[in-house]
Amino acid sequence: MSTFNTSSPVPIALPAVVLTGRGTAAVGGPKNFAKSIQEGVRLATLRKPGKDAGRLTKLYPAGTAYLWGATPTDQTGNRKALALATRSAGDRVLFYAEGEIIAQATILDCFDNEDLATEIWGLDAKTGKTWKHIMALTNVDEFDPGLDSGPILIPLIGRRDVRTLERRTAVEFARVAHLLEREADDPAGLLVPTRTDAGHGEVVQTVRTAYSGTRVKRDTKVSARVKEMYSNACQVCGDVMYALDVPRSIGAHIRGLGAPHNGPDHISNILCLCGKCHAEFDWCTFHIARTPTGSLAVFDTLTRARRGDLRVVEGHAIDERYTRYHRDWCLDEAARRKA
Numbered sequence: 001m002s003t004f005n006t007s008s009p010v011p012i013a014l015p016a017v018v019l020t021g022r023g024t025a026a027v028g029g030p031k032n033f034a035k036s037i038q039e040g041v042r043l044a045t046l047r048k049p050g051k052d053a054g055r056l057t058k059l060y061p062a063g064t065a066y067l068w069g070a071t072p073t074d075q076t077g078n079r080k081a082l083a084l085a086t087r088s089a090g091d092r093v094l095f096y097a098e099g100e101i102i103a104q105a106t107i108l109d110c111f112d113n114e115d116l117a118t119e120i121w122g123l124d125a126k127t128g129k130t131w132k133h134i135m136a137l138t139n140v141d142e143f144d145p146g147l148d149s150g151p152i153l154i155p156l157i158g159r160r161d162v163r164t165l166e167r168r169t170a171v172e173f174a175r176v177a178h179l180l181e182r183e184a185d186d187p188a189g190l191l192v193p194t195r196t197d198a199g200h201g202e203v204v205q206t207v208r209t210a211y212s213g214t215r216v217k218r219d220t221k222v223s224a225r226v227k228e229m230y231s232n233a234c235q236v237c238g239d240v241m242y243a244l245d246v247p248r249s250i251g252a253h254i255r256g257l258g259a260p261h262n263g264p265d266h267i268s269n270i271l272c273l274c275g276k277c278h279a280e281f282d283w284c285t286f287h288i289a290r291t292p293t294g295s296l297a298v299f300d301t302l303t304r305a306r307r308g309d310l311r312v313v314e315g316h317a318i319d320e321r322y323t324r325y326h327r328d329w330c331l332d333e334a335a336r337r338k339a
């Protein structure tokens with residue numbers, strides 16, 4: 001006799017979970033996290049990817065890698081050794097810092113590379129070891145503010161802090177996984193999922209032909225709010241498009257949602273654009289950058305000529321980490337085209 005409830009659809013397979021600490025400021029934790037998880041590591045700038053150069057390019061076709069390392073352990077059979085030996089692609093990773101879970105991500109691949117780890121993070125201030133056990137991550141999803149670690153960690157490891165790398169099985173993770181799901185309709189309209197639709201522990205890699213901010217289809221309250229702020233007028237050209245007599249616009253994600261871009265669905269990452277400007281933005285025909293006088297402007301990617309100012313209404317704070325990401329991606333595209 002089956003123990004599954006036959007009236008329910010296919011049982012949902014949750015991933016296993018890997019718990020890691022971000023590290024305190026004293027050991028450079030916030031700096032490392034900003035560099036290799038929030039900003040991402042530009043592959044083109046790496047001097048020593050060594051044997052993993054090809055692997056990284058394949059994992060991150062857009063040229064920015066999300067990496068996190070762990071120092072080796074001298075013991076065998078302890079929790080960390082076990083986690084290092086068993087973690088694998090598809091596992092969820094939770095980042096712990098100062099009483100909170102601050103981010104989650106999905107493992108794409110694991111590999112050891114001492115030179116690469118030294119180049120990115122230097123040496124561990126306490127032990128002098130390198131973070132050579134590297135996890136290549138995707139679907140990075142930050143919690144801001146962080147989530148109270150107790151309800152999530154205590155059922156998993158019996159403590160509210162992460163002291164060493166640990167892995168728990170999918171069955172164990174199932175007890176707390178729901179605490180990491182975001183509300184689809186956050187009342188503040190600020191936080192909604194940034195994960196792709198890969199779900200269920202699968203890792204979906206997409207092959208890109210153009211920069212698409214809307215590869216993951218999602219018409220959320222967040223983008224509706226941005227469109228409303230501009231009454232559907234394009235932030236680039238000022239036009240309002242009409243479907244018969246209904247004004248229409250597109251809430252365009254600056255840093256695309258979904259792999260490999262993994263941008264957030266947040267107003268700071270969304271522009272209100274008309275259909276034409278949206279297509280040109282996705283195709284990298286133009287990008288957004290800050291001018292020396294401090295305003296955000298529209299630049300032609302090929303000629304770098306300034307087309308005009310980006311219209312920004314009060315209350316729409318655009319995060320320049322995302323415009324920089326899109327600009328870098330576009331300039332890379334232009335360079336590849338020329339090569």
Ligand SMILES: [Zn+2]
Binds near residue numbers: 235236237238239
């Ligand atoms: Zn337009």
